[in-house]
Every structure is written in structure tokens, then in C-alpha cells.
Amino acid sequence: MLEVTSMPMHEYGWWEAPQLKPRPITLWLPEKATAPLCVLFAHDGQNLFRPETSFAGVDWGLHQAVQTLIDQGLARPTMIVGLGNTPDRMKEYEPGPLANAYLRFLIEDLRPHLQEHFPISLDPADHYLIGSSMGGIISAYALCKWPEQFGGAACLSTHWPHNHGHMVPWLNHNLVYAGRHRWYFDYGDQTADAPYAPFQKQVDDIFRQRGYRQGHDWETLSFPGADHSERSWRQRLHIPLKFLLF
Secondary structure, eight states: OOEEOOOOOEEEEEEEETTEEEEEEEEEOOTTEESSBEEEEESSGGGTSOTTTSTTSOOOOHHHHHHHHHHTTSSOOEEEEEEOOOTTHHHHHSSSHHHHHHHHIIIIIIHHHHHHHSOBOSOGGGEEEEEETHHHHHHHHHHHHSGGGOSEEEEETOOTTHHHHTHHHHHHHHOOOSSSOEEEEEEOSSGGGTTHHHHHHHHHHHHHHTTOOBTTTEEEEEOTTOOSSHHHHHHHTHHHHHHHHO
């Protein structure tokens, strides 16, 4: 196995693609890791690593959480790819033409470039998605629409009520059967998370019907008292990371 030389947080420039506005890409590689690395594609990249760029002044501390789990032997060595959002965030993260363009950019442009320049796994089963709110929507959409391209998704405080809850029946028609992927969902009960529980129950029923087993290849957790914020997601981030990357 090749040893990976640690790289500090690296701003990988602003990337453009057809139909899409430019977005910043941030990369992080773990310390003292061996290749090939898993890959975690993380949406809303501005909120993940630094409080000064985060929407609410609190970041996820994503790289710190991943490094801690790796050090504890609770996650495989993993590279993080922080995908910055744009003013078109809502349209890029909901099913539709811009979401398709965004995901094609990830799969067809960005990932091949990263595979050429970094010691990451060539097996899409080692590539994962993570996001919160609408970032949860686009993570679920990506794994359903291109199931052969990813191994799993973590969807925190998934914004199921968006567009009158259209994503739930879409998921019912497009979720692949169990056997190839890992899925994680969670939700709180405060602020924007307050109406999520009934939607998530419908989603959980769909997963059971497709043969997924809770605690095995699918998990849904509720966090009473948790609100819809980077602070809440930071506090429980280690749970979905361990579920996907262990």
C-alpha cells in the first residue's frame, strides 16, 4: 500500500461547467494514511471547514471529525472533497436540469481529475456523499439516479417538505433495492426540522419495502431538541461518518 503524504486544507480553485455558475472546491487528505483512499463528496463546502466562511459562523469541523475517526480505527482513510455552493443552490440541489448538470460535473469532470492527481480509490463503491437540508436531497437524488457511481449517502436533516414533498414519491419510484449501498438519515424537531418526522417515516417505509435493514445498510435517527443548523450537525456528525466509512 502506498503511504499518503499529509496535505493541509487546500483550496482547489474555482471550477466551472456547462449550465453551472463557478464554485470553489476544497480538498483535504488525512494524516499518515495509506492509499487508495475513500472519497467523501460533501455539499455546501463553504460550511464544512472554517467558521469564517460558514453560513452561520459555525462550521461542521468535517475534516477534524474524519481524522479523529481514522485515528480511532473507526473510519477508513478518506479524502474529503468540499463542493462549494452557488447562488443557484436551490435549483442545483433539487431534482431537475441543474441538479443533473451539477452531478455530471462531479462524476464526469471533477472526479476523473482527482483520480488522476490523487491516490483515491477507482472503485465507485468507495465514494460517498454527504449533505444537510437541501444537501441531503441532492445526496439522495444522486445515489438513486446514478447508483453505480457511489457507495452510500448521509443525509442530515433532509428537507423533505421542499416542493410539496415531491422527493418522497420520487424516491419510491427510484430507490434501488438493498444490497449495494449504505444510507443514513437523521432529523431534529426544532426550527426547520420540526415538520420532518412524518416525511421521514414515509421514507423509512420505502426503505423497508426495498429490503434495507435498519442498523445494517440503512439508518434513521431522531435527535429531540436539535434544530436546523450547522451547530447541530457538527455535534452529531461523527455518527453518519462512522456509519458510512467504517
